[in-house]
Amino acid sequence: MPNFNLSLSPEQIEYVLKPGITITQAYEVTNNSDNAITISTEVLAWQPSGNNGNISYQDVVASPNIIFSLNNADIKLGQTFSLAPKAKQQLVLKVSSAQETSLEDYYYTFFVTQQSQNTNSNNAIGSQATGKIGSNILLTVSNSENTSIQAQINKFTVSPKIKDVFFTPLTFKAEIKNNSQNFFKTKGTIIINKNDLKIKELELNDNNVLANYSRNITCKDQDTCTIQAPFWPGRYTATLKLDESINAPSANISFFVFPFSIVAILILFLAIFLTGFKLRKRFIEK
Amino acid sequence: MKPKMINKTIKDMSSLHQGRMSIYRQVGFIFFIFLFLITPKTISAQTFTSDKLKIQFGNFNMGSGKQTGGGYSLTNTTGQNAPGQFSNQGFVLKSGFQYIYDNIYPFSFQIDNLNINFGDLTPDVGSTASNNITITTPSRRGYQIMAVANRPLSSTIGTIIPDATCDSGTPCTESVSAPWTTNTAFGFGFNATNTAGIGTSAYFTNSTYYRHFASLSNQETGQIIMSESKPVKDSSAKITYKVLVSKFQPAGSYENSISFIAVPKY
Numbered sequence: 001m002p003n004f005n006l007s008l009s010p011e012q013i014e015y016v017l018k019p020g021i022t023i024t025q026a027y028e029v030t031n032n033s034d035n036a037i038t039i040s041t042e043v044l045a046w047q048p049s050g051n052n053g054n055i056s057y058q059d060v061v062a063s064p065n066i067i068f069s070l071n072n073a074d075i076k077l078g079q080t081f082s083l084a085p086k087a088k089q090q091l092v093l094k095v096s097s098a099q100e101t102s103l104e105d106y107y108y109t110f111f112v113t114q115q116s117q118n119t120n121s122n123n124a125i126g127s128q129a130t131g132k133i134g135s136n137i138l139l140t141v142s143n144s145e146n147t148s149i150q151a152q153i154n155k156f157t158v159s160p161k162i163k164d165v166f167f168t169p170l171t172f173k174a175e176i177k178n179n180s181q182n183f184f185k186t187k188g189t190i191i192i193n194k195n196d197l198k199i200k201e202l203e204l205n206d207n208n209v210l211a212n213y214s215r216n217i218t219c220k221d222q223d224t225c226t227i228q229a230p231f232w233p234g235r236y237t238a239t240l241k242l243d244e245s246i247n248a249p250s251a252n253i254s255f256f257v258f259p260f261s262i263v264a265i266l267i268l269f270l271a272i273f274l275t276g277f278k279l280r281k282r283f284i285e286k
Numbered sequence: 287m288k289p290k291m292i293n294k295t296i297k298d299m300s301s302l303h304q305g306r307m308s309i310y311r312q313v314g315f316i317f318f319i320f321l322f323l324i325t326p327k328t329i330s331a332q333t334f335t336s337d338k339l340k341i342q343f344g345n346f347n348m349g350s351g352k353q354t355g356g357g358y359s360l361t362n363t364t365g366q367n368a369p370g371q372f373s374n375q376g377f378v379l380k381s382g383f384q385y386i387y388d389n390i391y392p393f394s395f396q397i398d399n400l401n402i403n404f405g406d407l408t409p410d411v412g413s414t415a416s417n418n419i420t421i422t423t424p425s426r427r428g429y430q431i432m433a434v435a436n437r438p439l440s441s442t443i444g445t446i447i448p449d450a451t452c453d454s455g456t457p458c459t460e461s462v463s464a465p466w467t468t469n470t471a472f473g474f475g476f477n478a479t480n481t482a483g484i485g486t487s488a489y490f491t492n493s494t495y496y497r498h499f500a501s502l503s504n505q506e507t508g509q510i511i512m513s514e515s516k517p518v519k520d521s522s523a524k525i526t527y528k529v530l531v532s533k534f535q536p537a538g539s540y541e542n543s544i545s546f547i548a549v550p551k552y
Contacts (some may be wrong), residue, residue, distance in 0.1 A: 006393075129399075132546070208427075
């Protein structure tokens with residue numbers, strides 16, 4: 001049964017390059033299947049879609065000033081070539097920026113595509129599937145290695161804002177807006193304080209925030225930014241602070257923890273006690 | 287011998303012994319200083335050079351290994367100077383062997399069957415076929431898988447099986463899924479599901495939800511059908527293809543080509 005099983009490494013590269021400079025990057029593509037396959041390569045430009053790191057290729061026009069080619073002696077970009085079962089092939093991608101390239105970011109994906117092998121019989125009703133695997137290329141064209149970054153923190157929220165000492169966890173959300181022409185990483189922390197004492201610190205994942213786009217924060221070792229109960233009752237403050245190099249003012253929020261469940265249990269016990277007391281009193285009176 | 291004389295003798299011997307020890311210590315100390323000064327200076331480091339590069343290892347790890355027991359597995363590296371992850375614009379340095387674990391497997395994508403064949407179709411009865419997609423990504427940013435068809439299911443003379451629009455009242459598109467359970471809604475569609483809905487539930491609520499493929503012939507690009515925002519190993523989904531034709535659908539061979547595209551999130 002024909003199948004598709006490819007690996008591509010590295011999965012993402014990030015470079016700062018000056019106009020007029022050429023760089024090379026070696027990729028390794030592996031055919032993990034038991035069949036010999038025919039594959040081809042291409043590079044497509046993309047733009048962010050949403051705030052969670054998704055990518056869209058719809059209506060994206062590639063810059064004519066960023067030129068891609070393969071440096072391999074026997075393989076050209078777009079040309080098909082064979083790969084034996086379990087075989088690896090190194091592909092050396094050459095990225096050149098023209099002298100007149102605008103000083104901004106450029107986002108591409110280097111794709112490796114397995115060519116379709118149509119083995120459906122005649123008079124069949126069906127589809128021929130094929131696969132494609134890509135590695136992202138984040139380029140900053142700049143005359144300086146240290147690019148100027150301006151950002152802001154939007155929609156820093158905590159949920160729930162008023163909560164019980166036990167049960168539900170607290171989830172922090174925020175959106176980092178990049179107001180500059182170059183991407184940066186969301187390096188920073190959420191510090192949770194109570195009575196000016198640090199209770200907990202969550203470290204942000206260093207996700208890329210692309211030029212003029214926003215990105216939702218996530219925290220290390222989790223999908224979101226969550227802390228688990230229990231909490232002492234009281235008023236808490238949370239501060240989202242980004243790395244100083246990002247030039248974004250920190251954001252603060254507060255939330256409250258009440259002993260709802262403890263009070264409810266006490267009221268329940270009190271009600272049971274009072275009911276029992278009344279019943280006992282009635283019983284004695286009778 | 288009188289006791290006083292014995293005590294004096296012991297004191298004399300003790301002070302003599304202490305004096306000798308002090309001399310030995312001083313001689314030993316001078317000897318080690320001498321050794322330190324005259325022996326060649328050795329550094330636990332290694333350098334590899336070639337015409338184009340030079341790699342300098344700042345230190346050798348003095349020990350490493352993996353210990354396991356009931357309920358735990360511990361790997362260790364001893365002797366690493368300044369272990370940790372360090373980053374700056376354009377590079378990330380991960381020092382200490384444990385840091386390689388988030389990158390030990392490459393970005394991989396697998397489709398277990400490339401031939402989707404429905405066989406003979408019966409009008410007004412839905413037919414399904416399936417295959418499985420599996421993805422592995424070391425990136426903590428996760429991945430997205432998109433799907434796109436070159437055209438609707440088409441015959442050689444240009445007759446098509448239309449794209450599914452799902453049940454009337456809850457139409458589906460190439461980017462929005464909806465229930466497709468009635469046998470009066472004709473067309474070709476698909477869904478992606480797995481047991482826990484991991485990665486797919488945002489796109490297909492359950493296995494009764496379908497949508498049709500985005501089509502290059504309609505100037506549409508691939509739509510996301512599965513994604514996660516964390517590193518995964520062998521995360522998979524079952525792709526179910528469904529076709530339902532009316533009795534007015536001309537007989538013949540209907541085919542198209544479908545691409546599944548896996549890319550890491552940025």
